[in-house]
Structures are given as C-alpha cells and as structure tokens.
Amino acid sequence: MQPIISISNVSKTYATGFEALKSISLDIKRGEIFALLGPNGAGKTTLISIICGIVTASTGQVLADGHDIVRDYRAARSKIGLVPQELTTDAFETVFDTVSFSRGLFGKPRNPAHIEKVLRDLSLWDKRNNKIMTLSGGMKRRVLIAKALSHEPQILFLDEPTAGVDVELRRDMWNMVRDLRETGVTIILTTHYIEEAEEMADRIGVINGGELILVENKAELMRKLGKKEMLLHLDQPLQAVPASLAEFDLHLARDGHELIYVYDTQGERTGITTLLRGLADEGIRFRDIETRQSSLEDIFISLVKDRT
Ligand SMILES: Nc1ncnc2c1ncn2[C@@H]1O[C@H](COP(=O)(O)OP(=O)(O)OP(=O)(O)O)[C@@H](O)[C@H]1O
Ligand SMILES: [Mg+2]
The missing domain is CATH 3.40.50.300 (P-loop containing nucleotide triphosphate hydrolases)
Structure with a gap:
C-alpha cells in the first residue's frame, strides 16, 4: 500500500x-x-x-x-x-x-x-x-x-x-x-x-x-528488550571463542578477559546450562558472573549517546 x-x-x-x-x-x-x-x-x-x-x-x-x-x-x-x-x-x-x-x-x-x-x-x-x-x-x-x-x-x-x-x-x-x-x-x-x-x-x-x-x-x-547479557570474568584470557561453542552468541571483551553471552529471555530455553557445561569441557574457568538486561531506555540512551 x-x-x-x-x-x-x-x-x-x-x-x-x-x-x-x-x-x-x-x-x-x-x-x-x-x-x-x-x-x-x-x-x-x-x-x-x-x-x-x-x-x-x-x-x-x-x-x-x-x-x-x-x-x-x-x-x-x-x-x-x-x-x-x-x-x-x-x-x-x-x-x-x-x-x-x-x-x-x-x-x-x-x-x-x-x-x-x-x-x-x-x-x-x-x-x-x-x-x-x-x-x-x-x-x-x-x-x-x-x-x-x-x-x-x-x-x-x-x-x-x-x-x-x-x-x-x-x-x-x-x-x-x-x-x-x-x-x-x-x-x-x-x-x-x-x-x-x-x-x-x-x-x-x-x-x-x-x-x-x-x-x-x-x-x-x-524482542531486543527481551535480550539479556551474561558476563563471565575468565580466569585466563582467551584468544578466540572455541569452535565447539560456535553455536552460542559469544563475544570476547577486555582482551579476552571477559566472555559475553547474549541470550533471549523470551526464548524457550536460555542455553546457559549447556554453555556452562561446554565451558567446563573446554577447561575454561571463570571467577565471577554477572547478568544484565537491556531496556528500551538503555537502547535509546546508548543510541543517542553514541552520536553526540
Ligand atoms: N526558528 C528557529 N531558528 C533557529 N533555530 C531553530 C529554530 N527552531 C528550532 N531551532 C533549533 O533547531 C533544533 C531542533 O529544534 P526542534 O524544536 O525541532 O527540536 P525538538 O526535537 O522538537 O525538541 P523538544 O523535545 O525540546 O521539543 C534546536 O537546536 C533548535 O534550537
Ligand atoms: Mg519539540
């Protein structure tokens, strides 16, 4: 139309x-x-x-x-x-x-x-x-x-x-x-x-x-609002995300000291359990874990701040 x-x-x-x-x-x-x-x-x-x-x-x-x-x-x-x-x-x-x-x-x-x-x-x-x-x-x-x-x-x-x-x-x-x-x-x-x-x-x-x-x-x-981030503070820095974990939406930050997992809270399952098992299998250990949810307000503020 x-x-x-x-x-x-x-x-x-x-x-x-x-x-x-x-x-x-x-x-x-x-x-x-x-x-x-x-x-x-x-x-x-x-x-x-x-x-x-x-x-x-x-x-x-x-x-x-x-x-x-x-x-x-x-x-x-x-x-x-x-x-x-x-x-x-x-x-x-x-x-x-x-x-x-x-x-x-x-x-x-x-x-x-x-x-x-x-x-x-x-x-x-x-x-x-x-x-x-x-x-x-x-x-x-x-x-x-x-x-x-x-x-x-x-x-x-x-x-x-x-x-x-x-x-x-x-x-x-x-x-x-x-x-x-x-x-x-x-x-x-x-x-x-x-x-x-x-x-x-x-x-x-x-x-x-x-x-x-x-x-x-x-x-x-x-849908974006439904996204959550899990942040893992790693014991040892990683050079790259292991191939065995390719199915997860993972990003490395702070020179490989942090691993960020983005997941959908509205999805059927978050995949966290499988991810943690996969990390253990790879011998990747972490010291701390945080989660964070983005709101429309977050999205809005970050969009607007990025440009000024
Ligand atoms: N007649 C004008 N002459 C010169 N500058 C103007 C004029 N009218 C608006 N501006 C400038 O243009 C920009 C946009 O103004 P506008 O009124 O469109 O903003 P806005 O998004 O509606 O803001 P607000 O949320 O405060 O209503 C502002 O920097 C404003 O100072
Ligand atoms: Mg106005």
Whole structure:
C-alpha cells in the first residue's frame, strides 16, 4: 500500500545557519501509530512543522496522501490535524467558536454535530461557552486537540501531547488516540516518555541531532528488550571463542578477559546450562558472573549517546 506520508531527503538549515535536520527519509504507513522519540532539540518539532507546512524545508520533498506539501499545500494540509507543542489559543473566543472556526479554515462546511462529538469526547462539552482564557492548562490542551480534529483529518500529529498533563488526561488522550486509529486515522506523535511509545506505538523512530538513527517495529524493539547479557570474568584470557561453542552468541571483551553471552529471555530455553557445561569441557574457568538486561531506555540512551 502507498504510504500516507512520504518524506524524501528532507533537510532544514534555519536562518541562523543551524542545521536542524540532515536529510531525513521516512515513510509513514496508512493507519499506524508512529512515535518519534528524541531528546530536546533533536528536530522533532521541526520535522512535524515541515510536514504541516509551517516551516519550509531547505531540501527534499514531502507527500501527504499523494499531495506535495508545497505545490499542493491546501489539499495536503486539509488531510492533516496538528496538535502543537506550544499552547497557543485565542483567549477571548469561546471553546465552541474556536473549534468551529478551525474547521472553517480548512474549507469544510459547518457541522455542529461533529464539533459536538469532538467536544464531548474530550470532556469539553460543559465548557463549550467558556472563554478559552478561563480554562485550566489541561483543558486548553484539550481545546488544541479538538481544533486539530475539527476538520476530520486523516493524519493527526501530536507534538508532545502529554507533557505537563495529569494522569487522567493522559489516559483519556491515549484512549482517544486508540479510538481514532480504529476509524482509520494515522497518528504520529512525539514524546519524551519511552513507556508511552512502548504502550502506544506500532513503530518507533529515534531522532537525534537532526538524524533519524533508527526506525523499527515496536515488536522488534521489544524482542531486543527481551535480550539479556551474561558476563563471565575468565580466569585466563582467551584468544578466540572455541569452535565447539560456535553455536552460542559469544563475544570476547577486555582482551579476552571477559566472555559475553547474549541470550533471549523470551526464548524457550536460555542455553546457559549447556554453555556452562561446554565451558567446563573446554577447561575454561571463570571467577565471577554477572547478568544484565537491556531496556528500551538503555537502547535509546546508548543510541543517542553514541552520536553526540
Ligand atoms: N526558528 C528557529 N531558528 C533557529 N533555530 C531553530 C529554530 N527552531 C528550532 N531551532 C533549533 O533547531 C533544533 C531542533 O529544534 P526542534 O524544536 O525541532 O527540536 P525538538 O526535537 O522538537 O525538541 P523538544 O523535545 O525540546 O521539543 C534546536 O537546536 C533548535 O534550537
Ligand atoms: Mg519539540
């Protein structure tokens, strides 16, 4: 199937000369939830802003549902809903009017029933006649989401939607995201919360220093997460892993003083017993043993640290 968003060689150098994105290429699949993970300043908002036509790319091309986001801006933008990272709302308007007006901006005919549904889903219906400035921070964030959904977009971007949001709103938001996905909406979110990406996303992309350094199915990352390492401190250094132990995923470290065995905790058996027997048969003795499990957080931190 044709990707719903296709990003080819997009780079961005800001007027200050700062290179915020370095040739990003990425396809977003129709109907998936894609999480973009990265530290502060990685380029997440820049990338989203380019796709939404708020920032102009220095090079490259983006297609949204087949429409070039520059040449065919209106058609592309009408497919997209954006919940921005920063709270920006018109303070003096009422909730209902703000959200209705957003729909009009995309040239869609008035549809009070749809606006009502969106406001009810976000528990904003009671506040529909309130001026925005009288709402709490969390409610303002809900209004931003309502605005993004006002024109029934096929693609929804959520830029740090749960930063500074309470547990209840976070749960409501994730339920809403799942419901939207059920209706076929494609969702791209950025988050600092790795657990959130772990819970919500079908695929995860890691961005750092303007480079997309990894794009993987969550299931595949979870498989990596299931990996464990056993570290054996050897009595005598080894030159090479003996051929009789070739079936094991073994690596030598620290000039042959350490033997590292990587195994899958989710596998049927770890192979540790057989390995230890094999080591004894080879006359390889060890002084100490340690095990260590990698988490998505470990993977993320090591990926991001390696590059800086
Ligand atoms: N208008 C601008 N002019 C110059 N530099 C900018 C501009 N906007 C962003 N940058 C720089 O580009 C880099 C990427 O910023 P961006 O907002 O895309 O990061 P981010 O990944 O969204 O970070 P955060 O997690 O903090 O939201 C940062 O170093 C930022 O300072
Ligand atoms: Mg950002």
